[in-house]
C-alpha cells in the first residue's frame with residue numbers, strides 16, 4: 038500500500054464513504070473530524086485510515102452488541118416484535134424460533150398480524166418449519182385479544198418463550214401506534230411485566246428515516262432492542278452507528294437471508310469492518 | 317430535525333449580505349446547505365453531486381429579483397431543477413400493446429410488490445375498465461401466493477389458480493396463455509423479492525422477462541430507502557430492463573430522496589406512489605410534492 042499524507046482531499050473521500058454507508062452527514066462529519074484530529078498530516082495508507090475508522094465505529098457499537106437473553110424464570114418470556122411494514126418481522130420471528138428451539142426451549146408463536154393478507158398463513162408456515170405451535174384467531178380479529186389468548190395458552194403449556202408477531206405499521210400513524218399500545222395494555226393485565234422484550238425490526242436498506250422509527254417506537258411502546266435485517270444485500274446499515282450513539286439500544290441480531298438459519302449475533306467489529314469495506 | 321432549507325439559506329445570505337446577481341461564492345455557500353439537505357433526505361451521494369453541479373450552473377449570475385431574497389431565489393432554482401429531474405410530466409402506466417399486456421413487478425424483499433400488484437390491478441379494473449389477471453410467481457416466500465389470492469378476492473380481480481410445485485417461468489407462461497385464451501386485457505405478474513446481487517434469482521427474473529416480454533417492468537421501491545437505492549436501481553435496470561418505478565410508503569414521513577437517486581441513475585420515470593396499506597392507496601407520482609419533501613419544505 039502506498040502511504041500518503043492525510044489531507045483534506047483524503048478526508049473528504051473517507052467522509053463520502055461513510056455517507057454512502059448511510060451513517061448520515063452528522064455522524065460522518067463527527068467521525069472524520071475525530072480522525073483528522075488524531076492523524077492529520079501524518080503519513081498513512083488508505084488501509085490504515087479505514088482500520089482507524091472501523092476501530093472508532095466498533096467502539097461505539099460494542100456496548101450495544103447484546104443478544105436477546107431469555108429469562109428462564111418467566112415462563113414465558115414474552116417478546117413483542119414491532120416495526121414498519123415489510124422490514125422482516127415475521128421472518129425474524131421464524132429465525133428466532135429456530136434458534137430457541139435449537140436451545141431446547143419451548144416456543145409459542147402468536148399471529149398478531151390480523152390485518153395483512155395471508156400474514157397468519159405466513160407465520161403458520163414458520164411454525165411448521167420450526168416445530169412451534171402458532172396461536173391464531175379468526176380473520177380480522179382483535180390483535181390485543183389474540184395476544185392475550187396466546188399468553189394464556191403459552192402459560193398453560195409452560196412455554197419458555199412467546200414470540201408475538203404484529204402488523205407492520207408506520208410510526209407516524211397515531212391510530213396504528215395506539216393499537217400497539219393496546220396490545221401491551223391487554224397482555225399486561227395477565228402479566229404486569231409483559232412484554233419482557235419489545236424488539237424493533239429495522240431494514241438495513243432504510244436510510245435516515247430509521248431515526249424517526251426508533252424515536253417514535255421507543256417513546257410509544259418502550260422498545261428494548263433492535264434487529265437489523267437484509268444485511269446480505271449491498272446496503273451496509275450504517276444508520277445503526279448513529280442510532281447506537283443516540284439511543285444506546287441493544288442490537289440483538291442481524292438478518293442475512295430469508296432462511297431459518299439466516300440470523301446472526303450482532304458483531305460490532307465485523308459490522309464496522311464491513312462498513313469500511315474491509316474484509 | 318430539519319428546519320427547512322429556506323431558513324438555512326436565509327441564514328447563509330444574511331451573513332453574506334449580497335444583492336444584485338448571484339455570485340459564484342454566494343451560490344457555493346448556499347449549495348453546501350443544499351448538499352446537506354439532500355443527503356439528509358437520503359439522496360445518494362453521486363446523484364447529489366450531479367444535482368449540485370447542475371443547480372450551481374443555473375444559479376450563478378442569475379439576477380436576484382427585487383421582490384425576493386437571494387436565499388429564496390436559490391431555493392426556487394433548486395426546487396425547479398429538482399422537479400425537472402424528477403420528471404415534470406406525469407407518465408402513466410402504458411397499456412398501448414396487444415392484449416393481454418404483460419406487466420412485471422420486481423424489487424427487493426418487502427418493498428411492496430404484492431400489495432402494489434393488487435392496487436394497480438384494482439385501479440386498472442375499476443377506473444380503466446380493463447379485464448385484469450394477476451399471477452404470483454413467488455414460490456419462495458411463505459404464503460406469498462395465498463397473499464395475492466386474498467388480494468384478488470378483496471379487489472374482485474381474478475388470480476391465476478395456483479398449481480403446487482410449478483416454477484416461476486412456467487407460471488408466467490401459463491398466465492399469458494390463460495390471459496390470451498380468456499380474453500384478458502392485462503396480465504400482472506408479481507415476483508418474489510430478490511436482492512440485486514443474488515445471481516440465481518436475478519437470472520430467474522431475466523428468464524421470466526425473456527419468456528413474457530413484458531410491456532412494463534415496474535421496479536417497486538420503498539420511500540425509506542437510503543444510499544443503496546442507486547445500486548438497486550442500476551442493477552435491476554441492467555438485468556431486467558425497468559420501464560418505470562413505483563415508490564411505496566409515501567404515507568410515511570421519510571423524505572424520499574431515493575426517488576431522485578433512482579430516477580437519476582436509471583432515467584426511468586416514477587409512475588406511481590403507494591400511500592397506504594389499503595387497496596385504494598395508490599396515486600400518480602407528484603414531482604412537486606416529492607421535491608418539496610426532499611427539500612424539507
Ligand SMILES: Nc1nc2c(ncn2[C@@H]2O[C@H](COP(=O)(O)OP(=O)(O)OP(=O)(O)O)[C@@H](O)[C@H]2O)c(=O)[nH]1
Pocket residue numbers: 120121122123124125126127128129150153156203204205206266267268269270291292293294295299425426457509511
Ligand atoms: N434478503 C433478506 N430478506 C429478508 C430478510 N429478512 C426478511 N426478508 C424478506 O423480506 C420480506 C418481508 O419479510 P416479512 O418477515 O414478511 O416482513 P414483515 O416485517 O413481517 O412484513 P409485514 O408484516 O408485511 O409488515 C420477505 O420476502 C422476507 O423473506 C433478510 O435478512 N435478508
Ligand SMILES: Nc1nc2c(ncn2[C@@H]2O[C@H](COP(=O)(O)OP(=O)(O)OP(=O)(O)O)[C@@H](O)[C@H]2O)c(=O)[nH]1
Pocket residue numbers: 122123153205207423424425426427428429430431432454457460507508509510563564565566567568589590591592593597
Ligand atoms: N404504509 C404502507 N404500507 C405499504 C405500502 N405498500 C405496501 N405496504 C405494506 O408493506 C408490507 C410489505 O408489502 P408486500 O406487498 O408484501 O411486499 P413485497 O414486496 O411483495 O414483499 P416480498 O414478496 O416478501 O418481497 C405489507 O405490510 C404491506 O401492507 C404503502 O404504500 N404504504
Ligand SMILES: [K+]
Pocket residue numbers: 122123124240242425426427538
Ligand atoms: K423495506
Ligand SMILES: [Mg+2]
Pocket residue numbers: 126127128150156202203204205
Ligand atoms: Mg409480518
Ligand SMILES: [Mg+2]
Pocket residue numbers: 429430431454460506507508509
Ligand atoms: Mg410479495
